Amino acid sequence: MLTILFDGIAYGMVLFVLACGLSVTMGLMNFVNLAHGAFAMLGGYITVLLMQKLGVPFLLTLPLAFIGAALIGVILERILYRPMYGKSHLDQVMFTIGIVFMAVAGADYLMGSSQQIIKLPSWLQGRFDIGGVGVGRYRLFVLVVCGVLAFSLQWGFTKTRFGSRLRASVDDARVARGLGIPVNRLFALTFALGSGLAGLGGALGIELMGLDPSFPLKFMIYFLVVVTVGGTSTITGPFFAAMLLGVADVAGKYFVPEIGAFIIYVLMVVLLIVRPDGLFAKGRA
Amino acid sequence: MAIRRQVLKGALGLSLAAALGSAAFAQDAAKVGLILPMTGPFASTGKQIDAAVKLFLAQNGAVFGGKKIEIILKDDTGNADTTRRLAQELVVNDKVAVLAGFGLTPLALAAAQVATQAKVPEVVMAAATATITEASPYIVRTSFTLPQASEPMADWALKNNIKKVFTVVTDYGPGIDAETSFANKFKAGGGTVESVRVPLRNPDFAPFLQRASEAKPDALFVFVPSGIGAQFMKQFVERGLDKAGVKLIGPGDVVDDDILESIGDVAIGAITTHHYSVAHDSAANKAFVTAFKAANGGMRPNFMAVAGYDGMRVIAEALKKTNGNTDGDALVAAMKGLSLESPRGPILIDPDTRDIVQNIYVRKTEKKDGELFNVEFAIIPMVKDPVKAAKKQ
Amino acid sequence: MSHLQDRVRASLQASRRWHIAEIVFWLIALGSFWAFPRHLLLMNEIAILALFALSLDLILGFAGIVSLGHAAFLGLGAYAAGLLAKNGMGDPVLGLVFAMVVSGFAGLLSSPLIVKGNDLTRLMVTLGVVLILHEIANSWASLTGGADGLQGITINPVLGLFAFDLFGKTAYLYSLSVLFVLFLVARRMMNSPFGLSLRAIRDNQLRAAASGVPPSQRLALAYTIAAAYAGAAGALLAQTSQFVSLDVLDFHRSADVMLVLIIGGPGYLYGGMIGAVVFKFLQDTIAAFTPQYWMFWIGLFLVLFVLRGRSLIHGGVKLFMTRLPWLSGRGRS
């Protein structure tokens, strides 16, 4: 029972790291980025390649996955995404679906269509018991890493100057510009951070979610659920949304495996009907 | 500009080849429409079969019964509607004598009606749900059926003191086939079974494996499509099920030779029943494996490849028997009852069901010379598809 | 009757008059039957895709609703028609009507989710609905055949006269006829007061409400009609292939149809049809050269298209279409 809760939380944590970047970019520029998962996939493949081809240890590949995805994120933001900000949501959707398609086919071309597999260091394999609760070492590791990340993001978002400027811009980009906040640069930075986090999430998620070229499509819905349910103006919103989703998904499959696959979608549609502006929205559409 | 020129060149080349082809071989060509998923999640199936088909033709020449076999390869991306359309176009436009390939059950079924209407043999080289051959009198199968591979597992388990089994299968045709055939046989022999089905698009096995571990079974019977087998095996070990003494058993898909190496050591000790292992100990197989690896950059052939190889051989033998007559009924009649020595051992096309009859081997995954293999240690000779066999009685 | 009234009447009339290009368009569509006998199957697919895109145009082009899950209604229609035929009622027209009713009803039921909320919520809800349907179709194997697809569909001859053949002759003419009839209906609707009110909502919801147009009611209705149209496309798919697979509910169906409509340009009814021709042609051509990676080229095409190509392509289309008076000033970009 507790093991299921634990598994769910670990799963939710990865979802959070994967999706939180998306929530900030969506809130900041009101930009619908369906291609977020492509950055996650990129991070995943960076880890796979580094480990398989160069024998880089797993832990070391994680920051590299972050940096790689962030770097590509910045470049794409500069040359491709920026002209899209002013366009309609429909255009943004089409554009980012295009990116997803390219990423999926590109990954297939470069890496092959099969599931990628990595070998974790032995200290991350297996599990141990804490008071009768089976705890997977890797899941615990993920939980700690993502937990620390979530806390530092929350701290950065609420306590630092960067954070307060970001919040001001998310609230109202026009006013923020008026106050002399360099919203564009801020957004590029945030986009990089968001893509980087996605990359890191993708790398961490290989063991839990698998990694193959269809990753961006398969998980698009999960990211979007986290963002829509959690709202786009806080860190805590998506965090709790991801937790809820992770636990509900895992618990649902455990207790009622027959309908396990439905739970997340039903949950989302119900939440959207009850709270169309997100679970934690404060009256802002 | 450069791209355009290339495109033009390509187009020119193609049409030229087509023109020449139809002129030179109009009388003595037998076209085979090979429909495979070359892209998408099941691309590895397509690649294996395509490579095996090419290997067969390279080894044996392409002329049988006075007809030169000409392969037209089409990619259906694993999408059943496309399969149906491609099959129809191949029959109508290209006038193929045989349809072959079919990576998944729905794809094979989608083409069944075309085969019946056009009276063209459909040689199924991969799809493994038992009922497929009943969808059309023109379907001949050279792969295997899941009940065929799963039932012997139940026998083996009962004999080896396994009393309680937890089954985890992917929730689609083949998975359900594997689960029911295993469970029925196992229960009939006095064992107890608990089952869960995993959604086809499942990102995380944790909750299912958790249930499995709480059930404390003697063995875990698993069927998942070969691509996600690795993920399953790792989580199986991560959850400590192997240390708890739970045996991993099932049909051989989960330890597919093609990806066994990348699954890694977690696979060691898995007991599976299947019709082909790359480690099968026979001269024919050694020759096959060596030639296959040489032609494909070291890629191991798996059970898909052997089915593609034998499928081509069945077509070739049928052409020989009919002396080049490409009439569909004649070809199917010629295929019925064909008995061959395949790299996997002896095989027979059952004249009643047009399905394959073959040895099923019990194997254990082991490490040999630094490589992982499914090593065969017992044989159940010439197994018929049990589902259709039961129906007849 | 004043002179001004005559002019008003003339202007209103002009907006729905048939243009020669339209007639030519349909003649070409019919003529292709004899011109390309080897490609009837592909042309049948084009006609079905065109109908599906037309249905999306009704909500996206005319009502401005962005949907990522339009395949939900395609799939429902396909399964509805397929199941009806499987259970002994194989008359194609009956199946078509049944599919339209089922899908339309589903559209009506889900419309409250669509009319409220912003673009993002709509994207999510539409995507969610189609995913749920996909899961249902997958799990409820006793009804739908699950991942194996719906087998054993037998379709009677159209009107009891024309049996479906392997060459796709009947299939193409049947699909084209259905497309044409439903197009006529749509054309009439979009030139009616109702159609005008949809355009009003799309152009400016604030002003529409302030002009006495109830947006929720109209959007719900448009959504229902579009769902029924998508259901018809699904029925055609099921009937002409005598087979239904889970793929009809797949995400790529929704994405493809959006792409199709964007290529042709939304909001003037022909966009979906032109887009369907271009899309299938592209798919076939690209797939012939790089069978493995055509998805990449489609993606690249999309990106470039949205970034700058649209004005280029639509410039050409518009130049041609500006002759159509009822098109004037439509292109929304």
Next chain:
Amino acid sequence: MSAVLQTRNLVKTFGGITATDDITFSLEKGARHALIGPNGAGKTTFVNLLTGVLQPTAGAVILNGEDITTLSREARVKRGMARTFQINQLFATMTPLQMIALVTSERLGYGLRAFNVLDHDPRVIEQTADILARFRLEDIMNETIASLPYGKQRQVEIASTFAAQPSVLLLDEPAAGVPEAERRELLDIVAALPADVSVLLIEHDMDIIFRFATRITVLVNGRVLADGDPVSIARDPAVREAYLGEESHA
């Protein structure tokens, strides 16, 4: 009393902020009533409450004796309340003719007729032609609205509200953003509005206010500060301090 539009103790709060604070207001039949106040006084919120864009926290809105507080926007239009917006809100891809024909057909209740065509209905044609003529739009009736100059667009917007045959018309800064050259024509149109239509004018421009208004209500901080004829309002010291004082700063 012949009030066509009234509010009773209307309150609207956003979070902790009270934007509309207990406003009781009445618009007489045939009046030319101006609503003025400094920026942030709550004029726009008040108009949104009247037209149904926002729902009040407390209080009631009464139109021609009927409580319309909970009615939708479009239902209020049907009952005779039309408005223009501070920034033009038009159907950019339509022609003026189409826009006016649309409003007319909606007023006649044709909106759900999916298989009729407009040019078959003499009433739509007659009334559309009538509005086009009255607002001098004949020459541009077949142009795309988006391509018209801003002043003309304003004219189209006012004309389209008249197609709804309102008894109450809310004009939100009708001259705002209109270039000087086109202003005169627009103001002439406002001046020539039929006398039986009651007009509520929300304005900043004192010239316009004193040219048209027969009565003025001053809003400050969401409250009615003063209410009366133009002369008494102009003399009111509280108004001068609160409103005109700030006006001179701006």
